[in-house]
Amino acid sequence: MRQSSHLLDKINSPLDLKKLKRSELPDLAKEIRKTIVDVVSTSGGHLASSLGAVELSIALHYVFDTPADKILWDVGHQAYAHKLLTGRRDQFPTLRRHGGLSGFTKRSESPYDTFTTGHSSTSISAGLGIACAKRLKKDSSKVVAVIGDGSLTAGLAYEGLNQTGDTHNDKDMIVILNDNEMSISHNVGALSSLLSRTFSATKLQMMRKSLGEFLKSLPRIGENMYQLAKRSEESFKTFVTPGMLFEAFNFEYFGPIDGHNLDHLIDILKNIKTMDEPVLLHVITKKGKGYPQAEQNPVYFHGVSSFDVDTGICRKKTTNVPSYTEVFGQTMVELAKTNDRIIAVTAAMPEGTGLVPFSNAYPDRFFDVGIAEQHGVTFAAGMATEGFRPVVTVYSTFLQRAYDQIIHDVCIEKLPVVFAMDRGGIVGEDGPTHHGLFDISFLRTIPNMVVMAPKDENELRHMLATAVAHDGPISLRYPRGRGTGAELDDALTVIPIGQGEILSHGEDLLIIAVGSTVAEAICAAALLEENHDVRATVVNARFIKPLDRKLIIPLARKIPRIITVEENTVHGGFGSAVLELLSDHDIIDTIVKRMGIKDQFVEHGPQDTLRCKYQVDASAIITTALSMISRDKPIADKLVSN
Incomplete structure (x- = not known):
């Protein structure tokens, strides 16, 4: 009320x-x-x-x-x-x-x-x-x-x-x-509050300026007297307040004061x-x-989902399916047990990136650099020169801030830094500043960089093992939210760099998907066969760079229609990489449709709503497939719900 x-x-x-x-x-x-x-x-x-x-x-x-x-x-x-x-x-x-x-x-x-x-x-x-x-x-x-x-x-x-x-x-x-x-000072009290209000008073400010002008006007000694008076005032304020840093930037500093005293x-x-x-x-x-x-748990309530007001307990339905973030964090701990060269680096996001278990298990190998992604990447590059395997764990949208460091400090020298990008793709209610829709495009253009995306949480585990074993820059991106429910393998294996996999066979259509869109492609292929007698080959690319040309080229020569699907901008993205591969091998007669986010920013909203609106879900794949084979049979409502 x-x-x-x-x-x-x-x-x-x-x-x-x-x-x-x-x-x-x-x-x-x-x-x-x-x-x-x-x-x-x-x-x-x-x-x-x-x-x-x-x-x-x-x-x-x-x-x-x-x-x-x-x-x-x-x-x-x-x-x-x-x-x-x-x-x-x-x-x-x-x-x-x-x-x-x-x-x-x-x-x-x-x-x-x-x-x-x-x-x-x-x-x-x-x-x-x-x-x-x-x-x-x-x-x-x-x-x-x-x-x-x-x-x-x-x-x-x-x-x-x-x-x-x-x-x-x-x-x-x-x-x-x-x-x-x-984080700067505990020095809050009556004295500092009184001084701030007193020093900021208009009459005192006018008096200070007048006195300063008078001192400067004194012959020969004026400037020295003025500087002495200013230093004396600053020394006193520094003694009772934590403002020395800001005074050094030539700011007039006032505080600290109680921010709840109106x-x-x-x-x-x-x-x-x-x-x-x-x-x-x-x-x-x-x-x-x-x-x-x-007040008791500000970290949890920094960014929170819906909750019960009386208890503060999250309203979301409980599920046994872990999130990608949780699986990543658990796998980091597992890998670190047998590899003491693994280092975790985060930019003020240990909770959001799932690194709290790692920080508890291996505090000496965990580094939170603060909100400083540029520094974090170069810091990791420095550690890599000494034989360590730093894993820079960051939301996709925040890695954009360190693009120069990725190129200049990591990739030129081919340093073994792992970039683990959480929230790759559509993230939901935080909107255009937080969707991770550009990392595939901006990373795949960099020489020496390997770019991966797992189809599910189990493959995420194997890709992380692959990443820390790789002797060079490598990245993997995974989505926000719960996994697919895939069974997690006990043993971790290294995936050969650039090796994709075929998940289903069909002669009518080739669907090449990557990351979270693989599950949508599998669903679409099953419904196409069941309801439209269209048989599709579905490829889980796994790698955006390098692409598995030994797998893709023979399929492209045999199947006349190709759909690429990604949760990334189509400009310079995964689909563009496939088109470049086909062009390099003179495959020009194949019809190719790229599905992904068009040249626009995506607003905020539920992930499923946005995936449907921007046509990167199973229903959109079905519609695209049917249009490619000139079948205009309407899609039943049940296809959308499925």
Whole structure:
């Protein structure tokens, strides 16, 4: 039930928020938290971070004049309260549903969403670009970049800080560090809060500038006196606050302050709003604030599926079928028992990539590099030069951030680094920033790189064994979610590089599939034979690079129709690789249809819904096959359900 005051019902924009009294804002925060918990309990989403940023969201929109003033939320994990305050209250129950609100900030969704996000550490750089553009347009409105402490592990954030604090340019921007893990400092108390509000006061800022100008004007000794006074102030602030790092970037640092104290937040935001230099405000918040289960287990409730509000227990039906992620993690532990050269590297995703069991079993061989994929890849390359077999475990969508390092630091020297890409293909409700639809295309073009994709969780185990045994760069990609239910072999075997397999025989059609689409191809082939008397040969390619030419070329010469299927963009993907192979062998009379994601970004929604919509499921394969053999018999409803 909604809180009795019904304050949130009155707010359709930040202008309505500004009409509330300060004394009403804590009750509004409670209503917002209740709404977020209720909606996320049914839709899933990033709960803990958004609960921790409720007061900060209220204070920002209460003080600043959005959307003229620009607020950038790094990643967007923290932006649910922001959505509720900016005209999306009635739509909020559609959060992360197909056709509904995005789980992240999205420019096309609202004028209050300054920048589309999904990957971390972009807010400072984007905010600086906006601030510089405003200055060129003589626009005096403000820019505020909100960034979490975890996102500060990425080099991109420091590149943005470095340019923002460049003393040769007049950069007017506010950065708010939302520290919800106390990773920088525990020094939160009355003294630091008082100092931040005092140092940021408008009158004191004016006095500091006047004094600085006076000292600089003194003959001969002016500049030295000014620098001495500035160092003295900075030394004092550094003694009582953790701001030395940011002062070194030429930011005026304030904090840390309690990010749940609305009065303090509003006071200091009003003060720093008037400043015309780079400012960093450090606020301490609690992940999961206001929902006990999320406060006790913020890691689990960072990104959670639907759950029971009273207990916090996941509502999903239990199943004995493990996820691909779980099978990968278990296999890593199994392989490491007999191979002490295996190293696991992750970029702040030990839980999401299934590496927690490995980190517990082999803590000395586990490295979490933080949100720093570029560093993680080069770090792994360094370990590989010393004879180790590092396995860089990363979501497909995040590996994009380290493309230069893959080429320059790993592949040129043919170093034995394994890239294990979780969430390859359509991932679901996180949408276009998180679908792993490009890795096949961007990896297969790199010399020395081997690219694999297993048809099921059992083959994943054997491919991982293959990868750590390979003396060179190698990658494997596997989907999000539960496996197919395949029986897991006890013994792990190495698959010969570039060797595919035939799963069924037929003379009418050749279906060459890879990864998660193999199961769809098998299903389609069975239904084609049963219902349409069409017999198909189904090939599990296993390898995108190198392709099994000894297997594919003879089949292509014999079977006149070929369908390639992949859960990846068709541009430069697996189907393109097959076409190139056929062209190289002068096979030009065969009809080839490539099935995959066309030249577009895929929105958020359930995986099965999106696979059907973008035609990478069994029903779409059947439709394509029938069109190729000029049979227009309608597909029965049962084919779709099957």
